[in-house]
Amino acid sequence: MRVLSYALMTISDAFPVLVNRLSRVAHALQFSHGLNPAQWEALRYLEKANRYSASPSAMADYLGATKGTVSQTLIALESKGLVRRDRCPNDRRAIVLALTDAGREILTQDPLCQIYAATEKVPKAEREQLAEVMKSILDDLCVRNNSSQFGVCGDCCHLDDGDCAGSGTCGVTGDPLEASDLKRICIDFSPCSDDEVSLSK
Numbered sequence: 001m002r003v004l005s006y007a008l009m010t011i012s013d014a015f016p017v018l019v020n021r022l023s024r025v026a027h028a029l030q031f032s033h034g035l036n037p038a039q040w041e042a043l044r045y046l047e048k049a050n051r052y053s054a055s056p057s058a059m060a061d062y063l064g065a066t067k068g069t070v071s072q073t074l075i076a077l078e079s080k081g082l083v084r085r086d087r088c089p090n091d092r093r094a095i096v097l098a099l100t101d102a103g104r105e106i107l108t109q110d111p112l113c114q115i116y117a118a119t120e121k122v123p124k125a126e127r128e129q130l131a132e133v134m135k136s137i138l139d140d141l142c143v144r145n146n147s148s149q150f151g152v153c154g155d156c157c158h159l160d161d162g163d164c165a166g167s168g169t170c171g172v173t174g175d176p177l178e179a180s181d182l183k184r185i186c187i188d189f190s191p192c193s194d195d196e197v198s199l200s201k
């Protein structure tokens with residue numbers, strides 16, 4: 001792999017080039033364990049999505065993919081025994097997606113862990129700062145491109161009577177939320193304010 005001299009670039013040139021290069025490296029890493037990058041992304045999404053977001057259409061929204069592409073990805077993952085489709089108990093026409101045990105197991109070997117491993121020589125405080133900057137860039141791009149801003153309950157203006165450490169109620173559905181729900185990403189998320197977001201993507 002050729003390494004460009006980023007020191008010779010302006011910061012406005014270097015950022016897009018570095019993000020693009022990292023994205024290509026991350027893409028290439030994910031042809032592993034018999035899966036492709038879209039299939040790995042779908043598995044990761046289902047591991048994080050809450051009960052309102054475990055649908056093919058929410059997944060398409062989060063991944064910025066068409067429903068047709070997501071459908072093909074899900075067919076492949078189902079045939080490998082990594083994902084299952086259930087009927088929603090409250091609406092028999094709706095589909096709820098879930099990881100199987102095999103799906104959860106293969107995620108323990110996620111090839112993107114190599115990216116985290118590559119950051120381990122960077123001090124923790126700088127890594128956290130870098131993650132905040134990357135999250136901020138992603139949020140900004142979502143807003144500019146009218147993409148849904150998925151996030152977690154603790155940062156959502158619809159969370160009633162709760163905080164990110166305990167439980168609460170969803171102001172959209174009226175459903176009670178357990179502590180484990182509060183850490184999951186949601187398609188109905190709406191940020192409390194532009195600067196109150198968490199590392200959820």
Ligand code: SF4
Pocket residue numbers: 050052151152153154156157158159160169170171172173186187188189190
């Ligand atoms: S509080 Fe917000 S993020 Fe949580 S379930 Fe309700 S809409 Fe989704």
